[in-house]
Amino acid sequence: MVSYYIRQYQDRDHKQVMDLFSDSMAEHALTSSHHLLKLPRTLALLLGGPLAIFLLTGSWPLTLLAGLLLFAALKNFGKVPWLQFKVMALSSDMSDISKHYLSGCGSCFWVAESQGRVLGTVGALPAKEPALHREHLELFHLCVHPVHRGQGIAKALVRTVLQFGQDQGYKAVVLITTTVQYAALGLYERLGFRKTHEYFMSLAWRLNAIPFVRLVYYFPSAQVSQRSK
Incomplete structure (x- = not known):
């Protein structure tokens, strides 16, 4: 097991x-792509x-080509939501970690380091909702290198x-993940997080x-x- 320590992010x-x-x-895009390909529909x-195509043309080569093109199109479509999420993150909070x-x-951003190598990351910001801004801390970008999971x-x-969050006086920590991130969901629930609701962030996520x-x-x-209320 690798020896590591957690510290605040630095520009280096x-x-x-x-x-x-x-x-x-x-990795998430690939997982989502596989998920889409396994759906009954x-x-x-x-x-x-x-x-x-075969019934219309009677051509096996054309049928095979159509099948391969359709498979490739669906496989790539399954990756679209995560590509959009990446672009959004890189144009917002991940564009300048120190600033945000x-x-x-x-708020803060941490890295798990071992011998000069970053093995994992996580960030935390006050919740965006004005009513909860000073009460809820939101967890972002929990990532761990696959080799060190x-x-x-x-x-x-x-x-x-x-x-x-507790030291800063927040009442709760909230986070958002997806239903196909099974390991992350299991970890959060083991640590005491509880689901509140599910929703689709966009049409692309719904279609997937x-x-x-x-x-x-x-x-x-x-x-x-x-409980006292």
């Missing part, structure tokens, strides 16, 4: 963090489309956010049948306050 980490983020987005389209996460109190790095990064999941972790004092 930029390239490694961006590489890890890009690799994570590519996709399988029906992959069978029915070429069959319709380290320029004020109540299963070593407790992700858990340690999430716990760093939880400790930071991948809803987002919002989870929340209430600190003990907030839980007591909620």
Whole structure:
């Protein structure tokens, strides 16, 4: 098991963090693509489309070509939502990590480092909703290098956010993930996060049948306050 420590992000980490983020987005895109290809409606389209071509033309070469093109198109379409998410992140909070996460109190960005290598990342910002801005801290961009997963790095990064949130006086930590990120969902729930609701962020996510999941972790004092209401 690799020895690592968690510290605040520094500008010299930029390239490694961006590489890890890009690799994570590519991995999620591949997972979503596989998910789309396994859907019953996709399988029906992959069978029915070429069959319709054959019935219309009677040509096996054309049928095979149509099937291959349809498969490639669907496989790439499954990646579209994550490519859009990557572009959005790179034009917003990930465009300048120090500016968005380290320029004020109540937010931070951490890296897990081992011998000068960034193995994992996580960020935290006040919730965007005005009513919850000072009460809820939102977790972003939990990433761990594939080679170093299963070593407790992700858990340690999430716990760093939880400790930071409690120290800063937040009532809860919230986050958003997708239903196909099975390992992440399991980790969050084991650490005490609870699902609140699911929704589709855009039409592309809906067409890929991948809803987002919002989870929340209430600190003990907030839980007591909620029960007393």
